[in-house]
Amino acid sequence: MDKNARLYQQMVHIRQFESLLLNQFSTGIFSGTTHTSLGQEANAVGVLSHLAENDVVVSNHRCHGHFLAYGGDPTALYAELMGKPGGVCGGVGGSQHLHWRNFYSSGVQGGTVAMAAGMAMAEARLDSGAIVVDFLGDGTLGEGIVYECLNMISLWQAPILLVLENNHIAQTTPAHLAVAGSIPERFEAFGIPTTHIDSSDILEILPLAGELVHKVRSQRTPQALVIETARLGTHSKGDDTRSADALAELWQTRDPVAIQAARLPEVERSAIDQQVAAEIRAAFDEALAMEGGQA
Ligand SMILES: Cc1ncc(C[n+]2csc(CCOP(=O)(O)OP(=O)(O)O)c2C)c(N)n1
Ligand SMILES: [Mg+2]
Numbered sequence: 001m002d003k004n005a006r007l008y009q010q011m012v013h014i015r016q017f018e019s020l021l022l023n024q025f026s027t028g029i030f031s032g033t034t035h036t037s038l039g040q041e042a043n044a045v046g047v048l049s050h051l052a053e054n055d056v057v058v059s060n061h062r063c064h065g066h067f068l069a070y071g072g073d074p075t076a077l078y079a080e081l082m083g084k085p086g087g088v089c090g091g092v093g094g095s096q097h098l099h100w101r102n103f104y105s106s107g108v109q110g111g112t113v114a115m116a117a118g119m120a121m122a123e124a125r126l127d128s129g130a131i132v133v134d135f136l137g138d139g140t141l142g143e144g145i146v147y148e149c150l151n152m153i154s155l156w157q158a159p160i161l162l163v164l165e166n167n168h169i170a171q172t173t174p175a176h177l178a179v180a181g182s183i184p185e186r187f188e189a190f191g192i193p194t195t196h197i198d199s200s201d202i203l204e205i206l207p208l209a210g211e212l213v214h215k216v217r218s219q220r221t222p223q224a225l226v227i228e229t230a231r232l233g234t235h236s237k238g239d240d241t242r243s244a245d246a247l248a249e250l251w252q253t254r255d256p257v258a259i260q261a262a263r264l265p266e267v268e269r270s271a272i273d274q275q276v277a278a279e280i281r282a283a284f285d286e287a288l289a290m291e292g293g294q295a
Helices: 003-025 041-048 064-070 074-081 111-126 138-142 144-155 183-188 202-219 244-253 256-261 266-289
Strands: 056-059 103-105 132-137 160-166 194-198 223-228
Touching (some): 003 041, 003 064, 003 256, 041 160, 041 256, 056 111, 064 074, 074 266, 103 111, 111 160, 132 138, 138 160, 138 183, 144 160, 160 183, 160 202, 183 223, 202 223
Parallel strands (some): 056 103
């Protein structure tokens, strides 16, 4: 499989996981809530493709795509969402609170940046060579703890890549009503070098993220990457106040899966779709058959 096909497959893997999850949520087999990463798959794959074995990932409430791109098992994630003992965290973490190997997520907005800052300082002190990648959203920029952490990250030169996924919305609040000024300048104000990209194209995000991961790793200093992206799904399971026209426009122009699909021959694309669909369905069925949980 060539590079374009592999990147497509990795994004479709996330897309199909999330689509099946949303489709099945109303049946009552999942516990708690969920936030899917539809539209943001290129960020997860583009950034996390560059990780080394002992690097650390800290994610937020919208973490499934990051978890899967990190190499997380879809069966264990479905089981986690079903509250089953066979889940990633024994069924007690749910959608937002995952821990597997060096992957951590938390639904406490802003608290994740403190976790990530502390972990990056620990890696620096241990001289482990590992870096931390921390994902956060535009709506999290209203949390004061973020700025305390940016200050410490910069002062202490923590080896961390902060990835701000600006999908221009927080739940139902458009970013322009909640975030004043320039997002990149917020990081730059603390002396953290910041790169800004407006793209849903994996072939643009992947190399840029690669350069930044390399810089953090080799220079042992922080970097920020602000990605203008699009949330193609609802905030959670059904809450979205954006107009149908606005959403249709986003699907037309900002769908990373469609952008990458256009680069593949139809036969190859369709074969990947079918193979991934079968894998995801098998993962779901396997989780459903496990003991315990809501089912
Ligand atoms: C401290 C805290 N306050 C409020 C919430 C409820 N909440 C969950 S997601 C969310 C919006 C997050 O927006 P953003 O950071 O832009 O991420 P996105 O959902 O767009 O990926 C809110 C307010 C929370 N999880 N944590
Ligand atoms: Mg947002």
